[in-house]
Amino acid sequence: MALKGLDIFKLTPKTNCKDCGNPTCMAFSMKVAQGAISADKCPHMSPEALAKLSEATEPPMKTIDVGGHKLGGETVLLRHEKTFVNRNVFSVKLRADMTDEEIDSVLEELKAVDYERINERMYAECVCVECGEDKARAAEVIEKARSSGRVLIVKTRDAELAASAKAALILGADASNWEAMNGAAKTAGSVLGVSGASLAELHDTVEKLEAAGNKNLVLDLGTGDAFKRAVQIRRAALKDGDRTFGYPSVVDTAAIAPGDPVLQSQLAALFVCRYGSVIIMDRMSYAQALPLFGLRQNIFTDPQKPMKVAPGIYPINGAGPDSPCAVTVDFALTYFVVSGELERSGMPVNLCITDAGGYSVLTSWAAGKFSANSISAFFAEQDIENKLTTRTLILPGKVAVLKGEVENKLPGWNVLVAPNEAVQLVKYMRELKI
């Protein structure tokens, strides 16, 4: 539980010596309580007081690094309460009993479905190998998975195999084998995934692992009631201060809905929205990736920071230098809606995205970030008059008032005004006479 300023004040020497740069110990304490500075900025704090503070200020949920990806570290149950911090990762799944052809096809697809969307790389970060009984074959498949260059997850209950796999994450510890698996995870430097027949059993096993010095864990949600577990674990960690459950989760949708790519995607979507950290699926086809990666990008956007697209000229429907320009703001939602409708119109157009601070058309206009000045500055920066031969510029309907000013700033341009709503763009573009 977070300490209040007054509780922290009681732990300070109360001498108001100002060595910390604050006028009083009380002022210092208030800042520590807000998280603005850390308690060790006071050189006179006793070690006991510091220990007490660091325990109390330890986050309710740990951040665990799996193969370079930070997972967990969340502080709220719903994103609007503050923000979700660390986006989930996706994994495809190889089973040791698959043929080499099947394995290669999963890995080839994994490699192919890798693209950029709003300044973010869209790809499945991990490959999970389910080992089965045949250890020699499992070792082969593990090497194939490793050669993909993605983060390696190994699902096995065999401690020897787990130790030799040198995976980023080992899934397979439970109440019966946790000691051996703990040893394997330590040897291999892997994060350890823990499961349990019930949440009570899982809780007990995590306590034992923590007592044995391992706090580098993720919680396996299992298959029977994975969503229930995800919710109950996260509520316990964030609402009830149960630090034993303050770890990221892993869920295998391929085990819950075997052979059903649509249902696996739906479960994955659920766990993107609600408390999944590592989400395993059989494969990641484009059809699955397009909605799932988009959803993840949306859900893990900080509500206080709108998503932005990079300013620039985006040619649509094969637009060339003689196709008209349409200008709008860099708010990602505006970009997607407008570019989608322009695409639907089938008409070639150069969509010009200006730097408007990531706000919508009206908000950025009101804030002076989308104006005749900003548009003409953008045209100069991008050297549009030399890059393009068109002299037609379409303004968003919502800022029709800018028409006169833009005409003054950009002499020689034919400035038109689009309709108010993006949905009307299809008709507008098709009827546009230039």
Add this chain to the structure above:
Amino acid sequence: MSFEPKLRAYTAPVFSVEVGSGERKLTLGGESVQPLCFFDKPDQPAPLIGVEVSDVGFEAEGLPELAAFYEGADTLAARAVKAASLPGASFVCLHFEGADPAGANKSVEDCVAEAKEAVAACPLPVVIAGCKNIEKDTALFTALAEALTGENLLFLSAREEDYKAMGAAVALAYGHKLGAESAVDINLAKQLNVVLTQLGVPSASIVMNLGAAAAGYGFEYVASTLDRVRSAALEQQDGMLRMPVVTIVSAEAWSVKEALVSEEDMPEWGPREQRGIQMEAVTAAACLASGSDAVILRHPVSVEKTAAFIAALM
């Protein structure tokens, strides 16, 4: 100490709204747990799935499965009957796209005749969706509400611009249920419920259509609006936000480029139909995760899978 999960059920449930009459009836809402948290309290109602059929039929190029499913169903009534036969479907949504003055611009009389035939034939409760043109929808819904008095249909939707006429005709004069449509914003949603209630429309006649977006297209606004509305209903017991939520996923999912672009234009993306199904199914799951009480879907496979998805969580 052994772990004991704390269950979270709330005293004030989401309002129940009944749609349909006679044998064809359903209840929207009524749950007193967080979205899909059936484990928090026994016997909670499951979210429902509606199947959208269009008065002009769907453009089915690149969608062989969808085309095959509606093969031979040449009227709205025939398509409604087909849609109702899908396992997992709880209601059918008649979408009068063709009424749009910017499109086919069908007359109100033609739409009414088609709707009457479809409602008579359809074995499931019926929901009506308009063409988005305010004037046409007002005229259309008023005429439909009168022609189908007693059927207790759900009309989607009344907006800020036309709630007075819709509320007066659809809900008050002819006793149907009304969707209050707002643009992905909790305050707008609440405001619309307030003014509809002031007009005299009972809360048990209102469902909320909070707007939607396809996954990847600003869905964070949809998710957080749904989250906030449901928190306001269950935790703060805000009577102006306790109405059930119906989300039209189909139109959003099938109009983004991931679902529209042909395989010819984007060979690496693979068949268009699979992309559309995935977009619709994923968006539906995400809406249900945040609190939609019903989702309206288009493709038979998304309907089937969404039903399986809900069943898997029950």
